[in-house]
Amino acid sequence: MTPTPRWLLALPLLAVTACVPGFDRPRTSLGASDSGSIWFTTDEGHALSGYLTLPPGTEPVPAVILMHGCNGLPSRAIGGWDPRLRSWGYATFVVDSFSGRGVSEVCTNSMALTSNLRVPDAYGALTILATHPRIDPARIVLMGFSHGGTTTLAAATEWARRTYAPDGRVFFRAFLPFYPYCNAVVPELAWGFAAPVRIHAGELDDWAPARTCDTLARASRSGGADIDITVYKDAVHSFDSVGQAVERLPNVDNSADCTPRLATMKGPILNLPELKQCMRKGATMGFNPAATEAARTNVRAQLADFLE
Numbered sequence: 001m002t003p004t005p006r007w008l009l010a011l012p013l014l015a016v017t018a019c020v021p022g023f024d025r026p027r028t029s030l031g032a033s034d035s036g037s038i039w040f041t042t043d044e045g046h047a048l049s050g051y052l053t054l055p056p057g058t059e060p061v062p063a064v065i066l067m068h069g070c071n072g073l074p075s076r077a078i079g080g081w082d083p084r085l086r087s088w089g090y091a092t093f094v095v096d097s098f099s100g101r102g103v104s105e106v107c108t109n110s111m112a113l114t115s116n117l118r119v120p121d122a123y124g125a126l127t128i129l130a131t132h133p134r135i136d137p138a139r140i141v142l143m144g145f146s147h148g149g150t151t152t153l154a155a156a157t158e159w160a161r162r163t164y165a166p167d168g169r170v171f172f173r174a175f176l177p178f179y180p181y182c183n184a185v186v187p188e189l190a191w192g193f194a195a196p197v198r199i200h201a202g203e204l205d206d207w208a209p210a211r212t213c214d215t216l217a218r219a220s221r222s223g224g225a226d227i228d229i230t231v232y233k234d235a236v237h238s239f240d241s242v243g244q245a246v247e248r249l250p251n252v253d254n255s256a257d258c259t260p261r262l263a264t265m266k267g268p269i270l271n272l273p274e275l276k277q278c279m280r281k282g283a284t285m286g287f288n289p290a291a292t293e294a295a296r297t298n299v300r301a302q303l304a305d306f307l308e
Contacts (some may be wrong), residue, residue, distance in 0.1 A: 003244050005209055005237060007014060010075045013294070024037065024039050024049075025037060025039060026041040026047050027040055027089040027128055028039050028040045028128070028131075029128075029131040030128060030129075030131050030132040030133075031132075031133065032058075032132070032133040032134055034052070034132060035053060036051060036052060036053075037050075037051055037092070038050050038051070038052050038128060040124050040125060040127070040128040041124060042120035042121055042123070042124035042180045043049065043120045043123065043124065043164060044120045046100055046101060046121070046124075047100050048095065048096060048097060048099075048100040048119070048121055048124065048125075049095075049096050049099065049100060049221075050065075050093045050094055050095040050096060050125055050238075051093070051094045051096075052091065052092070052093045052129070052132075053082070053088075053091065053092050053093075054091045054134055054202065055086050055089050055090065055091060058134070058184060059134075060133070060134055060135065060136045061089060061090060061091050061134060061135065061136065061217075062089075062091070062135075062136055062139035062140065062141070062173075062303075062307035062308070063090060063091040063092065063093060063129060063135050063136075063139070063140045063141070064085050064090050064091070064092050064093075064120060064140075064141050064143050064303070065092075065093045065095060065126060065129065065140065065141070065142050066078050066081065066082065066092060066093065066094045066095065066143055066144070066148075066151055067095055067097070067118065067121070067142065067143070067144030067145065067148030067149070067151050068094070068095070068096070068097065068098075068144075068145065068147075068198060068211060069107075069124060069145045069146035069147045069148055069149075069238070070078055070105060070106045070107040070110070070147035070252075071105045072096070072097075072098040072099075072103070072104060072105055072145060072157055073094070073096055073098070073099075073105050075145065075241075076238070076241035076242055076243060076244050076287075077145045077146075077178070077240050077241045077242075078094055078145065078196065078306045079242065080240055080241070080242040080292070081143070081240070082094060082232060084296060085226055085303075088300055088303065090303065090307070091129075091134070091135055092131075093125055095121055095122070095125045095250055097113075097118045097148075097151075098113075101113065106147065106248050107147075107249070107251075107252040107253070108251050108252055108253065109253065110253040110255070110279075114267065115147050115148070115150035115151045115154060115181070116150075116151070116154045116186075116262075116265050116266060116267070117182075117266065118147075118148070118151040119151055119154050119155045119160055119265075121140050121151070122144075122151060122155045122172075123155070123160070123164035123165060124294050126140060126142070126165075126170060126171075127169075127170065129232070130170040137170045138170075138173065139173055139306075139307045140170075140172055140173060141172060141174045141175070141176060141301075141303060141306060141307065142155055142156075142172045142174075142175050142176070143175075143176040143177075143178070143181065143239070144176075144177055144178065144180070145178045145240075146178070146179055146207075146208065146237065146238060147181075147303065149177040149178045149179055149180035149181075149208070150177070150180040150181045150182075150208075152175050152177040152178075152180065153175070153177040153180045153182070153197065153199070154265060155172070155175065156172070156175035156177075156194065156195060156197045157188055157189065157191060157192070157193055157194065157265070158188075158191040158192050158193065158194045159188035160194070160216075160265075161194035162191075162253050171194070171195065172195055172225040173195065173196075173306050173307060174195055174196040174197070174198070174302070174306040174307075175193075175195060175196070175197045175198070176197075176198050176199075176200065176225075176299060176302065177197065177198075177199050177200070178199075178200045178240065178295075179200065179201050179202055179205055179207075179208045179210075179237055179238065179239075180199065180201075180208060181207075181208040181212060181255075182199075182208070182209075182213035182215070182216045183209070183212045183255065183256070183258060183259055183260065184259070184260045184261070184262055185259060185260070185261045185262065186262045186264075186265055187262075187264065187265075188264065188265045189220075189275055192220065192223055192224065192225050193220060193225040193226070193227055195226070196226040196227070197217075197220075197225070197226065197227040197228070197307060198227075198228055198229075198230070198298075198299075198302050199213050199217060199227070199228070199229040199230070200229075200230050200232070200295050200298070200299070201213050201214075201229060201230070201231050201232070202231070202232050202235030202236050202237060202239045202288070202291065203231050203232060203233050203234060203235055204234060204235060204236045204255070204284075205235070205237045205256075205258055206236070206237070206283055206284050207237040207254055207256055207283035207284070208237060208253070208256065209256050210229070210231045213229055214231065215228050217229045225291070230295075230298055231296075232288065232295065233289035233290075234288065234290075234291070235288040235291035235300075236284045236285055236286055236288070237283060237284060237285040237286075238285040238286065238287075239286070239287065239288040239291040239292060239295075240287070240288075240291070240295055241285065241286065241287050242287055242292065244285065244286050244287045245286055245287070246284065246285070246286025247284070247285065247286055247289075248282055248283070248284050249282060249283050249285060250281060250282050250286070251281060251282075252281065252282065252283050253274065253281065254279060254280050254281060254282055254283045255278060255279045256283070257278060257280075257304070258274075258275050258278035258279060259271075260275050272291050
């Protein structure tokens with residue numbers, strides 16, 4: 001039996017302390033002994049927490065920041081990746097975007113907090129993590145899943161770099177979005193991507209369709225971006241959620257067949273009435289062992305290319 005990761009055990013405490021003023025204050029820098037629950041502030045002023053785990057040793061190591069999906073934490077996907085990444089020699093920082101905002105989930109109300117509004121969370125986490133003496137600030141990757149995968153894709157844009165990492169501030173080495181939503185038409189996407197992007201998607205995903213991500217990747221590559229997509233055969237949404245039975249979720253918002261049009265990366269949605277009419281309820285998700293094993297092989301090779 002696989003032991004429960006320490007960050008999973010700490011999540012109930014994180015959820016409680018998020019509501020207790022003064023329990024732990026946001027940090028502006030970290031020391032060599034810092035790990036576990038770390039609070040930080042985003043450029044938008046949100047105080048959020050993350051859970052930092054370091055591999056054994058004293059030397060500086062690369063790191064992967066992990067962004068959860070619409071159901072928040074704990075996450076089966078992150079629970080599967082977190083110990084695996086550390087076994088490969090990477091520090092991990094699991095960001096909690098919801099507790100500090102007083103949000104429990106946004107799967108059933110997708111308008112409550114859009115993925116793009118979590119981009120500052122990723123850069124706030126990057127900023128604090130880069131101060132840790134054991135983290136190599138030039139070797140930090142952002143990896144996100146579903147709602148957090150869409151955040152990861154948005155964070156990879158040239159717009160995000162100019163907005164949150166201008167004037168030589170620390171920037172991500174690469175971005176690994178897992179089954180992101182790629183349907184939205186956003187003007188800033190025309191600016192391109194600022195670092196390598198490797199999308200991972202399921203062939204049978206009926207919530208965040210792979211086809212629109214493939215279209216985005218092809219168009220972006222034609223403009224010179226370093227972006228690629230791997231589509232996993234017979235895999236549905238959240239195919240790497242270890243132990244999750246394949247099932248139909250009846251109450252989640254689903255805009256897989258829609259095309260939201262945004263005025264800017266942060267909104268508003270220009271065709272909101274059309275989008276509301278197009279959206280339906282229900283989506284399929286569940287674990288695919290073969291796709292997960294293939295994704296682990298691919299991600300390990302990609303991280304080695306970018307970080308070693």
